[in-house]
Amino acid sequence: MLKRLNIKNGDELSILGFGCMRFPTKNGSIDEERSIALIRECIHKGINYFDTAYFYNGGKSESILGKALQGGYREKVKIATKLPPFMVKKLDGAKSIFATQLKKLQTDYIDYYLLHMLQDKAGFERLNNLGIIEWLEELKKEGIIRNIGFSFHGSRNDFEEILKSYSWDFCQIQYNYMDVNNQAGKYGLQLAHSMGIPVIVMEPLRGGRLADKLPKEVISEFKSYSEKRSPAEWALRWVWNHPEVTVVLSGMSDEKQLEENVKTASDAIPNSLSEEELKVFDRVMDIMHRKTKVPCTGCSYCMPCPFGVNIPACFSVYNDKYLLNEKSSKIIYYRTLGGLSKQPAYASVCKGCGKCESKCPQHIEIRKELGKIKKEMEDFITNTALKIARKYMKIS
Structure with a gap:
């Protein structure tokens, strides 16, 4: 060893x-x-x-x-x-x-x-x-x-x-x-x-x-x-x-x-x-990226979002759900996007300003994709539970 x-x-x-x-x-x-x-x-x-x-x-x-x-x-x-x-x-x-x-x-x-x-x-x-x-x-x-x-x-x-x-x-x-x-x-x-x-x-x-x-x-x-x-x-x-x-x-x-x-x-x-x-590994990663739902490379050129959305992280969790058959995708989504942090960075935080899209080298329709992610990854029950937890922990 x-x-x-x-x-x-x-x-x-x-x-x-x-x-x-x-x-x-x-x-x-x-x-x-x-x-x-x-x-x-x-x-x-x-x-x-x-x-x-x-x-x-x-x-x-x-x-x-x-x-x-x-x-x-x-x-x-x-x-x-x-x-x-x-x-x-x-x-x-x-x-x-x-x-x-x-x-x-x-x-x-x-x-x-x-x-x-x-x-x-x-x-x-x-x-x-x-x-x-x-x-x-x-x-x-x-x-x-x-x-x-x-x-x-x-x-x-x-x-x-x-x-x-x-x-x-x-x-x-x-x-x-x-x-x-x-x-x-x-x-x-x-x-x-x-x-x-x-x-x-x-x-x-x-x-x-x-x-x-x-x-x-x-x-x-x-x-x-x-x-x-x-x-x-x-x-x-x-x-x-x-x-x-x-x-x-x-x-x-x-x-x-x-x-x-x-x-x-x-x-x-x-x-x-x-x-x-x-x-x-270069070829493997290329295959993985080509099979993803959203062709995001994680370059972060779209960041920072003026409203706090963590755009690359949203895409990463969403892609994993399909690429790796991720069963715990919602749990990972809320954890990664700051469910218990002061300022969550969910897809739903997006206000549709479009500033990110002009910077994206992959020309991704970011607002459209974030809308899909919000619909698929966020739900009322989990949001409510997190609000209760945040109140208990005095996170404002």
Whole structure:
């Protein structure tokens, strides 16, 4: 198992991290015994970074990880878990959640603690005003938390604002060969690295969709290369080819996936992909873009929208619904477009001014496409639920 150096604190972290969100199941429920065995097998194979969260697997993820790390395993690994901002209204609430997390994980310290799924600077400032950051810094001084970071799903501009709002120890972003220009993207990856902030990558396979839900043309393109690799291996190697990446998380749900990923992680050196291999990815991405509903390349020339619509993100989520047969497209839509941020960037925010269309190099009828997205992706029930949540969290 290859390791990469955390450029901020000197930790040697396995390039493959275990994402504790997709444990093995049995009869529709988590197979706890098998999950514990899988976690321990990960450690035996050299994985030393485990990522969980307060509400993963219906709140069971931290408990299972905690059980698995008993018997001397805890000292061999780094635990990353997260504080869910949407569940925090007061500082005491955050303290209560953290105390529960320590108990579930059966540990007295957390190596990497994240503010879960920050979407904009206003969300960070809300937590800061509640005293959350000051409290986390106190825990860090006491050694109860070793590193303070955040995970992110949102626009590139929001990522940059959050990144520059605080002296972070690390950050976690979604990144894969389909998200070069989406969310934080390559720009965010390189920005964080230039600021000396380690980057943990999640969703390298888009929740498995880049492994087993690809168009047949893409699969044929991968098969055309002389060395036979699975789509999952291709996707992971692409992420690991970036020297700015510290750890890549994978939610491995069975032993076969673990075996394959560990093998790939044994020789995935930065900048090791050949010119021929990179050309395979160019052709794959070209196929994916040609099969999309809206021919947006994510160049962001249309931005900023004077009314706050995140046009590239709207198109990206909409395209994924059809290109990758995305079943959770509405959830991803509201999450990515800031459902719980100060200023959501939905398609419905569009006022039809048309300024974006004159800047689009693809000559997309942006207003027309946003109208389709609004009709298909936004619904009364979800909008109402988010309004209630925003009121509860005092987001105006």
